[in-house]
Amino acid sequence: MSIDGIFKNTYKWKLTFPMIFLAITVFAMLASADQKTAIKGEITFIEHCAECHGDKGDGQGSVGPYLEGQRPTNLLDEKTRVRSDQDLFKIIRYGIHIEMPSWEDVLTDQEISNVINFLRILVPPFHLVPD
16 A cells, blocks of 8 residues: 555544544434433333234234234334334324224323334334435
8 A cells, every 4th residue: 555545544534533423422412312212112112002012012912813904013124114203103193094093192292202212222214325
């Protein structure tokens, strides 16, 4: 490797390292806040959702086998990952199909958001990365 190549790589590293450090710091700060709401969301999920969707969100809850029609959604699959937080919010709030009830009169908006934060820890959304 030539001197020019070493200098270019060192220069790139000097530019890249602070960006990586900043990204990690911001992520840690956000993760701390999200972690608190996700813990609250997990409690709400266990209390209200796990009976159908299972403790792990895999759709294997205790009620599932007894439902007629559509089975509880496996929240770990790709269909959940591609849904926006807004879509998930609407589904939880207003229900979908006969088997997924509306939680509008049971859960507050904040509780629904907490559940979504919990789901995002279980199943992070896909992020499209430009070429």
